[in-house]
Amino acid sequence: MDRAAGAAEAPPKETPASFEDFFEAERHRLHGALTLMTASVHEAEELVQDAFLTVWERWDRVREMERPDGYLYRVAMNAFRRRRRRLRLDLRLRAAVEDAPDPFARVAAGDAAARALAVLPRRERAALVLTEMLDFDSNEAGELLRIKPSTVRVLAHRARERVRREIGDDDG
Helix, strand or coil: CCHHHHHHHCCCCCCCCCHHHHHHHHHHHHHHHHHHHHCCHHHHHHHHHHHHHHHHHCHHHHCCCCCHHHHHHHHHHHHHHHHHHHHHHHHHHCCCCCCCCCHHHHCCCCCHHHHHHHCCCHHHHHHHHHHHHCCCCHHHHHHHHCCCHHHHHHHHHHHHHHHHHHHCCCCC
16 A cells, blocks of 8 residues: 555544544544553553543643644653563562563464564564554654654564564465
8 A cells, every 4th residue: 555645645634623522533542552562451541541641731732733643642652661661670670580571462362463463572563553553654653663764664564574474474
C-alpha cells in the first residue's frame, strides 16, 4: 500500500471540539496500542489514564496542536519508557533476580498474531505497532520513539519479516 498516496487523499484530521470528544475518539485506540506494547491490560489502563490526565491538564495548548493525538501518544510512550526504566533499575537493585522474560509473552497464546509479535525485540515491536497497526508514518513514529525515521522503517521491516517467518507466511 502506498502510504504517501493514501496520506495525500485523506482529509486532514479534525481537532476535537472538547477534551471529552478527544477522549472518546482516542481512548480505545490508545488502550489497544498500549495493551500490545505492555502485554498487560491493567498496565495499559494505568498508562491510558496517566496520559489522558496529562493531556487534560494541558488541553488549552494541546487542542491547538496540529496532531493532538501524536502528543497523546508521545505522553503515553514517555510514561511507558519511565515505567520500564524503573523496572530495570528495580531489577538491578535486586541483583539475585535473573533477566525478566519479555512481558509480551503473556499475551493470549491462542492469538497467532500476538504470538508472532511476542518474539520481536521491544524496538521492532514498537515500530511495527505504531506504523502498521496505528498507521503513524515513520516520521511520527520516530518522534514518539525518539529515533530517526529511517531507523523506524528498518525496525518495522525487520519486524514484518520476523512475523512472516513466525506465522509461516513465506510468500511475503
